[in-house]
Amino acid sequence: MTKPVCAIIGIGPGNGEAFARKFAQEGYQVALLSRNEDYLQGLENQIPGTKAYGFDASDAASAERVFPTIKSDLGPIDTLLYNAGSGVFGNVDALELQAVEDAWRVNTYGLFAAVKAVLPQLREQGGGNIVVTGATSAVKHSANFTAFTSAKAAQRAMAQSLAKHLGPEKIHVAYVIVDGVIDLPRTREMIKDADDDFFLKPDDIASAVYYLTQQPQSTWTFELDVRPYKEKW
Numbered sequence: 001m002t003k004p005v006c007a008i009i010g011i012g013p014g015n016g017e018a019f020a021r022k023f024a025q026e027g028y029q030v031a032l033l034s035r036n037e038d039y040l041q042g043l044e045n046q047i048p049g050t051k052a053y054g055f056d057a058s059d060a061a062s063a064e065r066v067f068p069t070i071k072s073d074l075g076p077i078d079t080l081l082y083n084a085g086s087g088v089f090g091n092v093d094a095l096e097l098q099a100v101e102d103a104w105r106v107n108t109y110g111l112f113a114a115v116k117a118v119l120p121q122l123r124e125q126g127g128g129n130i131v132v133t134g135a136t137s138a139v140k141h142s143a144n145f146t147a148f149t150s151a152k153a154a155q156r157a158m159a160q161s162l163a164k165h166l167g168p169e170k171i172h173v174a175y176v177i178v179d180g181v182i183d184l185p186r187t188r189e190m191i192k193d194a195d196d197d198f199f200l201k202p203d204d205i206a207s208a209v210y211y212l213t214q215q216p217q218s219t220w221t222f223e224l225d226v227r228p229y230k231e232k233w
């Protein structure tokens with residue numbers, strides 16, 4: 001039996017790498033997509049069942065090029081994880097116009113381009129999964145997050161629209177709001193007084209995302225909030 005294929009856009013230390021390990025462990029062939037090709041190659045060498053592909057989430061031509069290549073190499077994609085995210089923080093007085101466009105291109109335009117490019121493969125198989133990594137900024141709009149929060153809110157709205165349109169085709173679209181600080185060496189260094197219970201563990205987020213892709217159709221989740229109990233909300 002051919003292994004299912006999971007494509008992950010936005011691979012880096014933390015969630016992206018944890019997603020790759022989890023889906024590979026569960027028997028998927030995993031396509032690793034990111035601009036950092038050296039980092040991807042290192043992961044490909046570390047994680048059996050993965051293959052690296054250079055990819056720019058803000059460039060629609062990149063999506064049009066890479067997904068047919070993945071199909072040729074690994075087979076049709078069953079699951080797309082859109083983990084790309086970007087944003088310069090600041091308020092309306094501090095930010096330039098380009099910051100807003102850049103955040104929108106990675107978070108929202110990039111999602112649309114990726115979904116357009118992968119849909120023929122999901123439809124060919126009669127269904128599949130699209131899971132988008134969101135953030136608290138999708139629903140709470142702080143003054144100093146003007147570019148990022150507007151892009152994430154648009155991304156969430158797009159995901160909801162996609163879910164309603166694609167659900168009848170047995171394509172499950174889910175949005176995961178990651179609320180809190182990811183447990184990484186750099187975040188530990190920034191918040192030295194915080195204990196373990198303050199942080200979100202990437203492996204635990206990956207388990208939650210994997211669970212979404214395995215849900216029966218009669219109980220699909222669209223939006224899932226994940227946060228440690230010590231996070232204020």
